[in-house]
Amino acid sequence: MPRSELIPSHLAPVKALYPANRRGFMGGALGLAGAMALPPLLARPARAQGLLAPALVPMRLSPDQLVDMKCCLRPLRAAGPNLSTETVGRKLVVHNYGHGGSGWSLSWGSAEVAVGKALSVLPSRIAVIGCGIIGLTSAIMAQRAGLHVTIYARELLPRTRSFRASGSFTPSARVALEGPAGPQFGDLWEQMARFSWKMFRTLLGLPGKPVEFSDSYAVSDEPITRRVWPVDPAITESYETSGLPRQNAEFARLDSRIRDIVPQAVPLLPEENPFPTPFATRTSQMHFNFPAYAQLLMDEFFARGGRYVMRSFHAPSALAELPEDVIIHATGYAARDLWGDRSVIPVRGQTGWLVPQPEANYALRFRNMSALSKADGIVIMNNNPDLGDMLGVGESMELPQREPLLEAMATLAGVFAGTYASPAQAAGAGA
């Protein structure tokens, strides 16, 4: 079916506003010029004046804008983050690792739990192993509780893996498998997510915008529904039988527990939709601007007298050499090797980074390809919609691949231009 037939008749004015060029977008000089070239401005529908649909500046998604690629391994731990304790020699070790794709999002709540356990033995100084977002927030929470903290790590943010995340508030992203995590994990997760959410609220509106909200649009040529992943009985293997999850239904689904505080997607009326697609939703998405946020945290750590020692560890017994008697272990994926924790599963994920475009301050997702405008660039992702949470599971190749990023950029550019092909068109062209 041609795309025009997919668009209901009441959308005809919307379609008319989106010829196959960018003039339909009312922002920027190009948009202004376009508007001036069309004299009967007042005759246009209200949405064209930006009363209902915001006038968005189109994103520049041409290949020349791609200035960086990042790839890293999310430490999915089957039972969820390890927050247990153990003794090594005479040291108390409090674990805080294995947060999957939710490390930034859960960091404050997870640090509260870990630091609380460390505080139970009344230390005056502690060591933190690792300086990703989990180690750094643990260190700062301990300092805020009055402790002297030394971070021992091979490197500091921004050279640690955390800096290679995409950086949105996604507190349940590949954070646990439902079976191994057990029914009690949901309560702990909710506690950490709620705690973190409140802490992030204290970081809004600061210079450099370490944390901010922006509008996030999902657009489609089909009605938008939340995808569900029922158990596929044809898949007989599972984490329990093979050491790796084998289908989406194995992952813990937790987001609904905090939907009372986290903005949910709302469907847009045609006159509210800034994009030339028949269907769209909008939500308010919180994201982290890594450079400003990392600097803010490092500054606080050192301002509170924090000490850094560059060091790597190759066996748990090496911790016995440290002068501190209480140690928070926050090495993320490296815990798989250092602590021999084989329940930590690599989940490969990559992002492309475009030249920053602060005037285009929103996110767009189409067929699970996304562009999110952040302070340090527009972050591009291309997540195969048919794989869902299984994307990258078990993959430990940490080098980025350019082609999927360019594909996502080209597809999203087609949305802005109004030239994207519908699945029906694509099928027709192929026949």
Place this chain on the structure above:
Amino acid sequence: MTRPGARKVAMFLGASLLASAGAGGVAAQGRGTAAGMYTSAQADAGGRLYAIHCAMCHGAGLQGTVEVPPLTGRFVANWGGRPLGELFHYLSRAMPQHAPGALSAADNANILAFLLRTNGAPVGGRELPSEATQLERIRFDAIQPAP
């Protein structure tokens, strides 16, 4: 010079060693919560009171929030290493926040027992007293978190 923190941790480790050495060793250690200072029945009763009077703010899991102090973890750091009587006095006079001093001394002692148990302090054979003067002679010891 001994660092205060090192002394506290040593105290915790010492208490653990003594606890494993048997009751005689514990008695020699003095009266601290590491020696088992409340009964299970008392903590059970305290748990029921907690659910009614405390959980609405501090959470069913004692976890607190950003705004409400948790009653585990940093709670031990706030009250540990000092006489249990201090915490008892505070409970008696300032809690529950919406009706300070509304609970009886026995109820507060039971809640205290529940808090000790939930934080991992060992249970003992004798009830935690509900008289402030006796509680002032019991030290709130450091606690090794559960594995």
